[in-house]
Amino acid sequence: MKQGLHDVSGTGLPWHAARPAAPRVPAQSGAAEARERADGSSGVRGEHTHGEPPLPRPRAVVQRASVRGQILDALRSALTTGELCPGEVYSAPVLGDRFGVSATPVREAMQQLALEGAVEVVPNRGFRVVRRGARELAELAEVRALLEVPVLLRLAGSVPAARFAELRPLAEDTARAAASGCPARYAEADRAFHRALLALAGNEQLLRIAEDLHRRAQWPLVSTPxxxxxxxxxxxxxxxxxxxxxxxxxxQDAVAGLVAEHFAQRD
Known part of the structure; x- marks a missing residue:
């Protein structure tokens, strides 16, 4: 039986009815959270007087960011695999209980996913996983092609062949991930390949926009056998x-055709 958010204990119970046996995301203590709040609200921010050496930032700040990042990664994986189902509403407290943390880092992670278009806020209830229709997926593919095809055509005529050869290990990683049949693993390897390819253009803004579009096209996956x-x-x-x-x-003709086909056949 597939284990994940819906079956985390191997008992056949739904994921919200049983606590996971796997290592839990470390939660912050009340004292750590209090220190973090104090760090952001006391004294004159960003200033040091009388030659006093700056104090190190409390470890709680780093821990909080780490927890939020781990939760975000876990939620992204659950979206990609379909464990978080399109159309369903999930609350931060329930998800926090599943991960063994407070609702706060879950809510923050969900807000980031809302910005990325993966979920939408449902007042007083939580977050609904967005349904991806065929039209929206086609529109995303079209936008990605409009953005990336001209860049790749320029790279085909200006970048030495050896630079493309350096990316073959990343292409091989995607093949291994595909063979594993794990959607989350493939999604990560796929983004790494495309990010490295576009990075040859040397345009940071392009990378950010392309990464956002790529993520939007990857989740939630269409339900297929x-x-x-x-x-x-x-x-x-x-x-x-x-x-x-x-x-x-x-x-260049082959490049344009391959990229258009690649985007159009994602789902």
């Missing part, structure tokens, strides 16, 4: 290698 979905991932990964070959040889 696992075997069929694995076939889609394998085909998707194979196109990475073909794209590198076309870029290295400077075949």
């Amino acid at each position: 696992p075997r069929q979905h694995r076939a889609v991932l394998l085909r998707d990964a194979a196109q990475h290698t073909a794209l590198l070959d076309a870029l290295a040889s400077g075949e």
Whole structure:
């Protein structure tokens, strides 16, 4: 039986009815949270007087950021695998109980996901996972193509073939992730490949916008049988290698066709 948010104990109980046996995300103590609040509200912020050396920031600040980041990663994985179901509403307290933390870092992570378009706020209830329709996915594919195809065509005519060869290990990572059949693992490897490829253009703003569009196109996944979905991932990964070959040889028509097909067939 698949274990995840819906079955975390191996008992067959729904995930919200049983606490996970796996290591829990470390929660902050009340004292740590109090120190963090005091750090942000006392004294003159950002100033040091009378030559006093700056004090180190409390460890609680780092711990809080770490907890929030871990929760965000866990929620992203759950969205990608479909463990958080499109259309369902999830509350921060219940999710916090599942992860063994307070509702605060969960709520903060969910707010970030709302900014990324993965969930929407439901007042007094929590967060609803957004449903992705075929039209929205097609629109995302079109926008990605409009943004990335011209960049890749420019790279095909200006970047030495050796630079594309350096990206082959990342393409191979996507193939291994696809073979594993794990959507979350593939999503991460896929983003790493495309991020490294676009990074050759040297445009940080492009990377940020492309990353946001890529994430929006990845979750929640359309419900398909696992075997069929694995076939889609394998085909998707194979196109990475073909794209590198076309870029290295400077075949711009082949590059344009591969990228358009790659985006259009994601789901």
